[in-house]
Amino acid sequence: MPTGNRSDIDRLAKLLDTQFKLPGTNFRFGLDGIIGLIPGIGDTVSGGLGLYIIHRARQEGASGGLIARMIWNLLVDTLLGAIPLVGDLFDFAHKANAKNARLLQEYLDRHASEHAKPVGRGTA
Template sequence: MMAGRRDDIDRLATLLDARFKIPGTGFRFGLDSIVGLIPGVGDAITGGLGLYLVHRARQEGVPGHVTFRMLWNLLVDTLLGAIPLVGDIFDFAFKANLKNARMLQKHLDKQQADLPGRQ
């Protein structure tokens, strides 16, 4: 896999979960937390964007159990994030997209290490 395609995974996850920083703290948040504030549709929109990472995982041959875990993270984030107020706080903390990107990157790293001629 080309480095640019891997960078896209990180860019999307960071945009959704950690693009912005609260000054004076180490706390980061992304579009998932912001768009999720829109009642009714915000979490559905960011959940749909998060599905791209799952789609990429399937394209890259991630095992079914890892794909299931990614879908579970996204489902939990989308459903709990839709709860007024509590869900908005949850969105700031859970960061499903960063978790999913790490799982996908771990699979890609393992896949790369398993290539013939690599040690």
């Protein structure tokens, strides 16, 4: 059942992927990269947080194909992020949560326009 309020998804995606800016650059990062630095559990914790976005996408009525794509984005982020050193750099660059939030917004925008009632048509 669509809730119509996605602000929680957007806030979480921003917090996890783009909340902070490296001074003097345009490079943005979030808690996903920072939490991912914790050996052993960091990527599991950040992956778990990212699952909330996918859960909310299901609540918003996202298609199975979109959910699968979002799971893939998060899985790649979580598994590759778990590789020592290289994975930590990957965590800062690959922004799965922001991608998933954007994919959901695009999906909802497409479906809203498909289901919009034409203006001026209807019964009087």
